[in-house]
Amino acid sequence: MRKIIITIDGFSSCGKSTLAQQLARKLNYVFIDSGAMYRAITLFFLRNHVDWNNSEEVVKALEQINLDFHYNLETGKSEMVMNGEDVEYLIRDMLVAEKVSEVAAVKEVREFAVKEQRKMGKKKGIVMDGRDIGTTVFPKAELKIFMVADPVIRVERRYREMLEKNPNVLLEEVKDNLQMRDYIDSNREFSPLRQAKDAFVLDNSKLTTEEQLKIALKLAKEKIATVEEAI
């Protein structure tokens, strides 16, 4: 069967990763969470006191970063590994969330991440989620999904997620962080968050994860069939 590239873009906490992961499992594709890469880079910068407004420092730091995804057989999830260290848990911290949009807006950081992401898509058969995957990373992807959800629901989702890790987290804090990231992600100079013209818009405000998977799976199967026919 011919493999395709599926991109899932949208604002934070729209459920992109959940859908991308489930879809990849169903199709036997590789799931790539591109946001995890920006988060890992942010963690490296914070730990090593890299000033991301200084391009020379940024370039030097990026040379020392090696990013990889490891599949965890126990959890069935893929985990971010930076320079041999599993950083999956650390990159979900509020400290990283507070700075990641700033770091992801840096030109050199984006060039580095996009290059890695394109390498991962060489053999196709991937589902990658992020902000610029259907517009910049894979503008010719066979299937592009743009996810949207009611902002109130997004805040609640992220709050519940953060609460599991930190019982002291405040709803207001989570709301402010999401609003700030939405603003920076959509207004930055280099590949801002945009809906690709040929993307299918999926509003999951009122959908269960099973329902959204069913819709996406149908779209994917239709696309795969079209690609097969064209051979």
Ligand code: DC
């Ligand atoms: O999907 P996420 O919330 O884990 O992403 C973290 C941050 O990384 C997000 O605020 C914006 C940035 N990001 C990006 O700029 N481009 C991507 N393709 C993915 C994420």
